Amino acid sequence: MNDSFWGAQPTAGYWGPPDQGPAPAGPAYDGHEAQQTRPMPIVPDVPAAGDQDDDRGAARLSGPLFRDEKPQEPMDTPPQASPQPAEPPQSPQPPQKKSAGRDLGAAIGVGVALGAVIIASLFIWKPAFVGVIAVAVVVGLWELTSRLEERKGIKAPLVPLAVGGAAMVVAGYVRGAEGAWVAMALTALAVLVWRMIEPPEGYLKDVTAGVFAAFYVPFLATFVALMLTADDGPERVLTFLLLTVVSDTGAYAIGWRFGKHKLAPRISPGKTREGLVGAVTFAMAAGALCMQFLIDDGTWWQGLLLGLAVAASATLGDLGESMIKRDLGIKDMGTLLPGHGGIMDRLDSLLPTAPVVWLLLVIFVGTA
Structure with missing residues (x-):
């Protein structure tokens, strides 16, 4: 409905009643006088159906047209929003645990x-x-x-x-x-x-x-x-494998738990300086044990040096293959080993470490 109906004054003039037959006998009917003296008809509060659009049925009234219709609020009064039910407080999300990144x-x-x-x-x-x-x-x-x-x-x-x-x-x-x-x-x-x-x-x-x-x-x-x-060849190879695996494990465990400072972010963003410290610590401890108990004529201090060299060569080997994979735009060299990637993803730290361990063992205990 148009806004002009709210609070409008009654229009002047009256169209008169509909035609009701011939005029009664008596003095001549003066239409002008009847128009001026005839009282306004009583308009019911609720108009009949169809009277809303008939401009001859009733004069326009002020106020609401229907009983159950609320008056419009003044334009300068902002509408009041209906109160919304208060949302229950949400429990804080538990902190996300670090992901190991592999299965x-x-x-x-x-x-x-x-x-x-x-x-x-x-x-x-x-x-x-x-x-x-x-x-x-x-x-x-x-x-x-x-x-x-x-x-x-x-x-x-x-x-x-x-x-x-x-x-x-x-x-x-x-x-x-x-x-x-x-x-x-x-x-x-x-x-x-x-x-x-x-x-x-x-x-x-x-x-x-x-x-x-x-x-x-x-x-x-x-x-x-x-x-x-060599005569103790299996023990030498086992020492080489153990030190390399322990170095990688120490770097992974310490770096995943405490790593904050990147070691080489442009080559391998996942490696940290804290992880390198873990690799050196774990490898030196394992080296001292292996040289003392596995290698003939070996001593614990030789194992410390061997472990330090293994941690350095294994880290460099890992970074070297990371450089190759970054240049190739891949994450893993293959998918042959579930949870590891490919064979080359396991050989990355072993390959450059092999000549280092062979040379140091030859220097420490000889080739026999």
Whole structure:
């Protein structure tokens, strides 16, 4: 309804009643006089249906038109909002716990299974452990070359790398360091020749990546086979594995719980200085125990130095592969190991640590 109906004055004039037949007998009917003297009809409070739109039915009245209709409040009075029920106080949210970032159950299960295979092959028959190293090398080369081709279009030849890498590990175990160097040189030559069957475009980057892969994976892994050739070879390899795993575990545990200061945020944002302190502390303690009780003629202070070197090399190796993965734009090298990623994601700290441990053990207790 239009706002002009609220509080409007009655309109002057009256249209008169509807036609009611001929005028009564008597003096002549003066319409003007009747219009001026005839009283206004009584308008009912509630008009009949249809009278609202008939401007001849009744004069406009002030106030509300219907009984149950509330008068409109003055325009300068702000409307009062109806009271809202008070909301019950919300309980504070519990603080979010830090996430480990991986499926710990799967990671522990896979780690235990791998540990059982390594320990069984290491102490039952040495050549079986050499086979384990060769298989890990071939799978690691496959993961690395696959990611290079997928992300960068670099086609490092896998066949000569896989054959040469396995031969490199076996040559190191059978012929020592000289055999490993010869196998490395022959593998690099095989990569150069094998790539010649493809078009020349991209030849330089493909063979460069191939030679890098041959050095990074199988050649560094050969130093584990060199440790195994000593009389206490299984104990040396076990010391190498334990120190590397303990270093990684210490860095992970301390960094996850107390880490606040980033170690290398542009390379690996998850690593912290507190984690590095944890890696050094755990590795030095484990090194002192291993050198005292596992290695022939070893002493605890040698273990402290060995643990410190392992923590440094393992951290650098982890950062090195993080740099590679960041350049490739990936998080993991593969998905073969649930909770761990790929084989290369487990070898990242082991590979550069192997020559460090081999060299220090040779300096401390010799090669026998």
